[in-house]
Amino acid sequence: MESSNGDGDLSKALLPQGGVNKDDQKSTSELATKVWIETKKLWQIVGPAIFSRIASFSMNIITQAFAGHLGDVQLASISIANTVIVGFNFGLLLGMASALETLCGQAFGAKRYQVLGIYMQRSWIVLFLCCFLLLPVYVFASPILKWLGQPDDVAEETWVVAMWLLPLHFSFAFIFPLQRFLQSQLKNQVIAWVSLAALGINVFTSWLFVYALDFGVIGAAIALDVCWWFMVFALLWYVLYRCPLTWSGFSVEAFSGLWEFVKLSAASGVMLCLENWYYRILILMTGHLKNATLAVDALSICMTINGWEFMIPLAFLAATGSGSGSGWQAMVAYVNLGCYYVIGLPLGFLMGWVFKLSVKGIWGGMIFGGTAVQTVILAIITIYSDWDEEAEKARARLAKWSSPHPDDQPAEASQ
Known part of the structure; x- marks a missing residue:
């Protein structure tokens, strides 16, 4: 029995011959091609960023490995100096420099190239002053560590190392803005090559100062100072002589609008x-669990x-990163506060002590209570954001920060 297809032609097939429509095949092929092209572009940016971050992270590990052969106290001192003293300031200064991801990224996208150099100089000033404010963490490292329960010999040796790491501390004020300045221009390969050279220098200087010259744990600190300042001067040379569009020299405009810049940097x-x-x-x-040494x-x-x-995922912020790119630093700070300290820490305590899961419970609280909840909340915020409105905010922010006196501009431009 024949069926009609609705136009009176009983002989015409109800379904197209050949299964999938050719237009659909073409559309799928074009989509796959576009995805492949975008993926290659993404990895051209992300690949060097991954390498540079791994290289920078590895320098501390390599130096600690050299110091580990000197003795338990020496290893503990360099480890605590890196993870607690330097780590405390590292996170703050790195976060403050992330304000350039918002400002430089938006300015470069709008082709306002000249203001990128001014932004970086403002960041240098703010971070350098912040380094002075953070000096008490180094100067009073010994009493702070003793108050936290560290043995006297470890605390005093850590103070010695911390004082020798002061040049490293001040290098952060320059290296972080330089990296964000170049990253916003998609010059991640430059950062990667400099990081590779610094990693090689770190291996050599660690051997030289720790073993060959027998400087001990102080030599380990000097090795870190040398390689980080090498990166500063190498990237600065590239900016001065290879970035004519975005670097037009030092400008007095860098000293204007510092308070507004401080507020954005502080949020980051x-x-x-x-x-x-x-x-x-x-x-x-973890130090308060049973078998604390093994647990720690x-x-x-x-x-x-x-x-x-x-x-690896951190490097993807070089190509993406809606929070920093849109200037959501303050909002993300509230999300982090709630997820990590209101949910993550109590859940870790509950799983670690109440359910007696020990270190596995603390780690589980971090994953399920902190990171997972944070990821879900930020994903929802990103999905439901009005990106046309965010684009308008970016234009207003760019107009504000590229003016000679950004402090006099309307407050809504900085939001």
Whole structure:
């Protein structure tokens, strides 16, 4: 029995011959081609960023490995100096420099190239002043560590190392803005090559100062100072002589609008610090478990492996990163505060002590209570954001910050 297809032609097939429509095949092929092209572009940006971050992270590990052959106290001192003293300031300064991801990224996209150099100079000034404000953490490292329960010999040796790491501390004020300045121009390969050279220098200087010259743990600190300042001067040379569009020399405009820049930088710093300090609190919590030495060692190894692995997704911020790119640093700081400290820490305590899961419970609280909830909340915010409105905010922000006196501009432009 024949069926009609609705137009009176009983002989015409109801379904097209050949299965899938050719137009659909063409559309699918074009989509696959576009996805492949975008993927290659993404990895051209992300690949060098991954390498540079892994190289920078590895320098501390290599130096600690050299110091580990000197003795338990020496290893503990360089480890605590790196993870607690330097780590405390590192997170804050790195977060404050992330304000350039918003400002430089938007300015470069709008082809306002000249203001990128002014933004970077403002960041240098703000971060350099912040380095002075953070000096008490280094100067009073010994009493602080003793108050936290560290043995006297470890605390005093850590103070010596911390004082020798002061040049490293001040290098952060310059290296972080330089990296964000170049990253916003998609010059990640330059950062990667400099990081590779610094990694090689770090291996050599660690051997030279620790073993050959027998400087001991102080030599380990000097090795870190040398390689980080090498990166500063190498990237600065590239900016001065290879970035004619975005660098037009030092300008007095860099000293205007510093308070507005401080507020945006502080929001970025808090956003990262709330996450960075959370992991250090977990280690302190682990120290109160049964078999604390074994538990702390296990968690420290997990943190180190997680830190290396974390460099990969962190590098994707060079190509994406809606929070920093849209200037959501303050909002993300509130999300981090709630997820890590209101949910993650109590859940870790509950699983670790009440359910007697020990270090596994603390780690589980971090994953399920902190990271997972944070990811869901930020994903929802990103999905339901009005990106046309965000684009208008970016234009207003760019107009404000590219003016000679940004402090006199309307407040809504900075939101």
